[in-house]
Amino acid sequence: MWAETPARTIRKPRDYMSAPPGSNPTNNQVDAAFRDYYRCPEAFAAFTSAGKLSEDRGYFRLGPDIICYGRSSSGFRAERAAGELYDVEKDVVADGSGLRLPFNPSEIIANLRYERYTPNSNGREKAPMPTSILRKAYYLARPLLPVSVRKHLQRIHLHGWNNISFPRWPVDASVERTFEKLLTLLLRTQSMNRIPFIWFWPHGYPSCAIMTHDVETARGRDFCHQLMDLDDAYSVKSSFQIVPERRYSVSESFINAIWDRGFEVNVHDLNHDGHLVGDRRRFRQRAKRINQYARAYRAAGFRSAALYRTLDWWEDLDFAYDMSVPSVGHLEAQQGGCCSVTPFFVGHILELPVTAVQDYSLFYILRQFSIDLWVKQIDAISEQHGLLSFIVHPDYLIHRQAQDTYIRLLAHLARLREEGRIWIALPQQVNDWWRLRARMRLVYTRTGWAIEGEGQERARIAYASLKGDRLVYSLEPACQARADTLNEFAKSLS
C-alpha cells in the first residue's frame, strides 16, 4: 500500500498547468472563446455585441440546426430546447469590418461547456440525478450487485433517455458547430477571403483518439496486464484510472508495471462510493487525499466515479487534466453534457471530454455487442476534427463477447491511424499538445504567416475559406508527402 509521501514524483510544475489567458470559464470577452478555439490572430475574430443582452437566459437558434443557451439581444429565449426556438441568425449584422452579434459567443459557449443549461444550474426540466434510494442502491453497491440487477436499476433510471432532445445523441458538437457558423458568417462578409489559424492536432492529423480504462474491481485490476497485451497488439497505448481507496489494494509494483510498459496511470475518484460531489466540505477533504494519490501514482489526469461532476469545485484538484465530462450524458447517472468534442480549459485544468458511449452502456443498457454505434460516433466526431475518447473497463472485458467487440474497435482505430486519419495518443500527450497549442501565436512575417512558440515544429497553419456556401479548411503542408492526404477538409455546414 501507499505511504503518505510519494517515493518519487515527475509531476510537472504548477506554472506549466496554469491556464492560458482567455481560457478561463469566467472570461466572457466576446471573441475570447473563438480565438482560443482557432488560435487565429486577434484581428480576424472581428465580433462585437449588437445591443443590450436580456436579463433572462434560455434556448435560441443560430441558423436552422444549432441550439444555443444563454442571453441574447433579439427575439425570445425558450425554457426548453424542444419546441419553437427563435433564430438569431437574421439579426447578425455585417458592418464592413466584422460582425455585430445579438449574443456573446464566449458566454454562449461557456454555458454549454460548463453545463449551465442543466437543471443543476437553472432549475429547469427534469432533475438529472437518480432518486437517492436508487442512487444508493446502484452506485454504493454497484461492484457487489450482479450485472443483471444493475442493468435493471439503470434501465429504470434511464427510462425515456432517447426522448431527450438536447444535447443531441449520440454526438453533440454544438460548441464546434457554433464556432464554424461564426467563421462562415465572418467569411461571408467578404472583408477577408480566408482566415488563418493553427490546426487542431499535431502534424496536421485530422482527428485524435484516446483509449482509457477505468479499473472498478479487484478482478478488473487483475485483468489489466492482459488488457495491456490486447492494446499492445494494436499498438494502442492507453491510460488506466485507478481507484485509490476501498475498492481493491493498489501496490507500488502494480502502478510501476503500468508505467513501465508505456501506459499511463490516472486517479479514478477516491473510493468510488458515488459521493464525491454533493457536499463542498467533504469534497475538499477528499480532494486533498486524491491529490496525494496523484503524486504517489505520478498521475496527471483524473476521472470521477460514474462521471459525477461539479466543475466549479475542480479548482481543488491538483491535476493537469480531467476526463469526467461527457459531451452528451444521456446514458450517465448525471445527465447533461458539455456539447463539445474538443478539449477546453476549466481554470487550470484541461478538460478532455468523454465523447464516445461507455462500454458498459453499449453492452448492458443498449444491449449491443457490435461496434456500429462507436463507428457512427467516430465518423461524427472526425467530421468536427474532434477528440475520440473511449472508456472501456477491464472488468467487463473479461467476458468473451465484450472482449471480441473491443478487439474490433481496436482494429478499426488502428486502420484509421494507418490511413493517416487519426492520431492515437495517451491522454497526457493530448494534454501536452493542447497546452502548447494554446500558447502558440500566428504572426505575419515577410514570407507570410508563421507559428511562434514552443512546439511550433509540430503545428500546422490552416486556412478557412468558403467554397460556394461551404466552409473549407486547408492545411499549409509542412512537406509535400503528407499534403495529398491531409490537404483539405470540406465542411457541409452552410
Ligand SMILES: [Zn+2]
Ligand atoms: Zn468507475
